[in-house]
Amino acid sequence: MRIFDPHIHMTSRTTDDYETMYAAGVRAIVEPAFWLGQPRTDAASFIDYFDSLIGWERYRASQFGIAHNCTIALNPKEANDSRCRKVLEQVPRYLSKSGVVAVGEIGYDSMTPDETAVFQTQLEMAAERDMPALVHTPHRDKLGGTVASIDMVKRVGINPGMVLLDHLNEVTIEPARDSGCWMGFSIYPDTKMDEERMVVLMQRFGLERIIVNSAADWGRSDPLKTAKTAQAMLVGGFSDDDVDRVMWRNPVEFYGQSGQLRLLSEDQEAAFAGNTINRGEKP
Numbered sequence: 001m002r003i004f005d006p007h008i009h010m011t012s013r014t015t016d017d018y019e020t021m022y023a024a025g026v027r028a029i030v031e032p033a034f035w036l037g038q039p040r041t042d043a044a045s046f047i048d049y050f051d052s053l054i055g056w057e058r059y060r061a062s063q064f065g066i067a068h069n070c071t072i073a074l075n076p077k078e079a080n081d082s083r084c085r086k087v088l089e090q091v092p093r094y095l096s097k098s099g100v101v102a103v104g105e106i107g108y109d110s111m112t113p114d115e116t117a118v119f120q121t122q123l124e125m126a127a128e129r130d131m132p133a134l135v136h137t138p139h140r141d142k143l144g145g146t147v148a149s150i151d152m153v154k155r156v157g158i159n160p161g162m163v164l165l166d167h168l169n170e171v172t173i174e175p176a177r178d179s180g181c182w183m184g185f186s187i188y189p190d191t192k193m194d195e196e197r198m199v200v201l202m203q204r205f206g207l208e209r210i211i212v213n214s215a216a217d218w219g220r221s222d223p224l225k226t227a228k229t230a231q232a233m234l235v236g237g238f239s240d241d242d243v244d245r246v247m248w249r250n251p252v253e254f255y256g257q258s259g260q261l262r263l264l265s266e267d268q269e270a271a272f273a274g275n276t277i278n279r280g281e282k283p
């Protein structure tokens with residue numbers, strides 16, 4: 001089983017996580033730029049963070065046989081601090097880099113006027129460059145935030161096939177599906193969506209434009225939720241090919257639209273597997 005986790009914040013995870021992810025079949029990830037917990041007070045802090053996403057974290061993932069990609073943006077929460085908004089001038093120079101596969105996470109947190117302005121500016125950056133956009137739907141007033149996000153997609157005029165609406169649930173899946181956007185679901189240990197509910201949604205709505213991620217970060221989360229959802233799919237009657245579609249081909253298709261998606265070649269994968277045998281550390 002090969003797994004692509006299209007939303008995971010490895011900066012806040014350990015090397016043990018990389019090892020268990022590899023053992024579970026994870027071979028590629030997307031790490032969206034997001035809020036680090038401690039609010040930043042200057043654009044320069046974002047630059048160092050963006051550089052670590054395309055530099056250090058990519059290198060760290062490669063040591064564990066995992067291709068690391070990222071998305072770059074000013075996140076919705078910090079869009080409310082005028083000291084942070086200066087980073088918008090710097091975002092475009094990152095968007096043309098290899099391994100940067102979308103503008104994101106953008107969207108709404110508290111649905112303020114500043115968030116609306118920053119969301120629109122960055123969605124326009126994606127549209128101008130014909131690049132995917134990763135849109136985070138808010139944790140509070142999820143339906144209102146999802147509908148407002150879809151309205152923004154229409155207002156900017158970006159192709160909905162280039163937009164991934166993330167952190168959806170049973171309440172927001174229908175407007176998301178009707179919008180033509182891709183639909184992302186984050187599987188958590190004890191909130192939002194779990195594996196069994198996700199399987200029920202896929203049985204009801206099918207697998208087209210469906211993306212599943214762990215969204216693991218510095219909070220209570222589980223970097224193996226993609227693999228656990230894959231197992232739940234098999235138990236629920238889906239085939240190996242269905243699992244491969246959701247856990248690999250769908251995210252590759254969506255983020256591949258950037259033209260900048262990095263995956264390991266077969267030679268690289270074989271070399272890595274060989275190295276781990278030689279080191280006596282085969283997972």
Ligand SMILES: [Zn+2]
Binds near residue numbers: 007032105
């Ligand atoms: Zn996230």
